[in-house]
Amino acid sequence: MTIPIADGHLLADLLVLPGPSGYETPVRDFIVRCVEGLGTAHVDPIGNLTVSLGADGPHVLFAAHMDEVGLQVTYVEENGLLRFTKIGTIDDRVILGTPVVVHTAHGSVHGVTTVPPASAPPGARTWQALAIDIGVRSRAAAETLGIVPGLPVTFRRQPVLLNRRYLSGWALDDRWGCFAMIKLLRHAAHGIPKGRLTFSWTVQEEVGLRGAQALAARHRFDVVFVIDGFVTSAAPGHRRFLAYAELGRGPVLRLVDHGAIASRRLAAWVEELAGRHGIPVQAGCTGGETDGKPLQMTGAHMLPLALAMRYAHSAVQMLHLDDLEHLIALGQAILDELDGVPVGV
């Protein structure tokens, strides 16, 4: 599909690559190709991709996660149905009756998740009672297709554009962030970096921030910007004010969530900078956690630069393209003025 923003084809490609937590290789390989030659690249043992450039100045990290939520095959039944477990937090209703793709060593196998009828007894619709139906009726047939326990499964759904500027679909969280980081790295590499820059595309965020934890265990940063979503409750017909930020009113400084309280000093610096550049920003509190939680513990001033997103972790999660463009502009402005970023106390 065509996403109407600069380099939109990169984002479109990123959105369809499979990469549930722990199985991010296709996404990482793609990003590696996109950022070739822009800095010193390194993949650590858990799978985080890190690109460094610049030598003098504050040590600043930009981080986004490559993984998405998905499923994992746990067992192949005699009758050819596949039992599974969740990768990440997913509402059971979203799993009912939806197309999926099983990723075998030799390619993709299409399937659907089962959906017991509404009249089925209670408990028949919990995720544990469901299975993946790939259209075969014996274990042998499934195995012939390369299906074995442990294979990752993604939800299959083409993204959709609503009202020209709203993008809706699986894997938006956090592929838009990976895309934004590619743009920011290109911007940084284009000039002379104003700090010691590290761009890290992390793994396994959805299953406990594991990539970021590994990163935090081995590095010290002065400043950390996490590029991730801001789960908003502000949606038509929904109770607005549980976690409030509006789509289309600019990137969101995610000041408080269940994992961390961001650096208010860094937030103030970003707000002032955004104001000078005419970039709209919002600030808010939401639920969930980001990679910022462990990364803040390296001693850094930490702030997530987020996009308001509706309907997180479903086939219809949604963001506003204006917000994405503004966030990239904000990131570029931050890079240009990095010598003034607050460091230390």
Next chain:
Amino acid sequence: MTGEPMTVDWTLLEQLLDTPGPSGWEEPVAAVVAREAERFAPVRCDGLGNLRASFGAGRPHVAFCAHMDEVGLLVVAVDDDGAVRFRPLGRVDEAVPGVIGIAPPHLREGEPTLAGWRELAIDVGACSRRETMDLGVVPPQPVVFARDREPRRAVHAVIGKGLDDRVGCFLLLHLLGHALAHPLPLTLHFLWTVQDEIGLRGAAWAGSGSRFDYLVQWDAVADAPEIWGRGVVLRVWDEGACSDLELLRWASECACRTGIPVHHRVTGGQSEARAFQDRGTRVVSVNVAVTNIHSETELVALSDVESLLRLGEAMIATLHTLPGAGAHG
């Protein structure tokens, strides 16, 4: 040993109780701590807000720590009709009692409207979003439980909110003079941490930067009839960590020598000891029993506070007897 009159600055404890400082927004209480501590030693502040004062030199490094933050609420949004939506910062009792106030820049009293914090809103007497925000309520903003009265000192108890862990902060401030007066064959750090109630985050930060060999964590535990007013509680195990057994014994013996009754307990919850133990520090958690913990009407026995202070003083006087201390430096 008991019965010796102690010079205890109770007004300082009351001042600490009266100063707001919910997790993440500890600045007001940190300012009070820093001002008091600076009379004895230079106070350093790290990027997250933890405060530290150090005495002596060389190894081993011993730390006494307490957390400055209290449980509170966080304003997350303002509804169209002016009601203020919030959620807990730290573990808060679901049945939010009584009156809720809002921390600086304004202090206004409000009423909860329904039971259960998810359905609750703080009514600040405004009829619209604009009006509420004009009052200065702009999310995110911390909220502390308001005090309708001055902190009360009954004959045997102090009543107030935030005893967990202002009593620990108070203890550390009280001990600064002793630390200064005693020649120390090691380095003694006093550490006032932030964001304990929302996941021991201040301790994790501080712990990531430095390595302490020993840590005594001073905190509060929920009371039980047999311990309230009857001495200090040594936390053997909680949900986060197991105290170092030799250190536990050392603390226990220290208390015995000083005539302070001691109770060994397995408790719920977690303390900052866990964050330091993860980094290789030997830890022990020394606590005082607090009734109605995490509410606005906490109670602590005066005699227990005095016991805690005495124990702290005795420890400083005998730090050189820490198990394995001779092996360092």
Next chain:
Amino acid sequence: MDDPFLTALVTAPGPPGFEDEVRRLLRSALGDRVVEDTIGNLLLRVGTGHPRVVFCAHMDTVGLLAVGLDDDGAVRFRPLGRVDEAILPGRHVRILTPRGLVPGVIGIAPPHLREGGGTGAGWRDLAIDIGATDRREAEALGVRPPLPAAFAADFFEMQEHWVGRGVGDRLCCYLLVRLARRLQADPPRASVTLAWTAQNEVGMRGARALAARREHDVAVHLAAFGTTEEVSPDPPTSYVQVGQGPVIRARAGDALASPQAVAWVERAAAAADIRLQLGFTAGESEATLFQETGAIGISLNLAVRYLHTDVEIVARQDVVALERLLEQLVDHLHQIPGRSDGIDDHSDC
């Protein structure tokens, strides 16, 4: 069998009462001999004489009706046909406006913000988000309720199966198109009506109107049969399986398939070496409506897993077998027991 017309027919939006797109496709395939009646059924008659046989399949698929706009741009809706409320949140839909299809999504509260307890949201608590920030913007996009909306699901092949929303019933429509071409090329010595009926999912209204005209002696209804093979209890329906052949709906609620029709079908199947399954359902079929007006009727079905969801599954071999069965039936129209030489019409109509 893989042809673009099949894909277009299966994926065309067509909520009950708003089957225009499906009708348009069918007309383009069938030419100008097809007529539309007042309720929206499409009818094609071939041949003359007796018996008078109708083959019908329904064009509509369960959908939604946008009924109002909120000030914040939310599009409120109600179901058109029986909708499983639990699987509404988090789905893609398309609203059929006079200016074209407007995509939207049915929102779902994110797990990050829900703390404890499920949200048993019924359709009354849900809304379609089309990316409008207020009522005026929604109207500017062309959404002025009341307007129909269809679920936007993928249609794809999976291991010799077809998967998608409403594939079972639309494949039956497709088989009727192929049958029509066959009959037009080689007209039968009987009156055969091919009927693509409307508004089945909201009370079989199209078929009801057609049956009331009492123009037919025999009715063969083609439709999807929802299997319950994945939910093990419930013996009467659990024996039908996808891939095991066309299904005779022996019982549709209280109505029995006419024994004469059953005998006719079974004989035809045996002659062509087609294995049949026997199924029992609780709900009525369109054949029942014709039976109520004096005709004999039978419902022949495609076994479908996950009926009325985004991921209905039909086996390719079942579709092939059903087509062969239909060909047999039209070749042996005069072997319907008791109906080979016309009916005794004792009615006064």
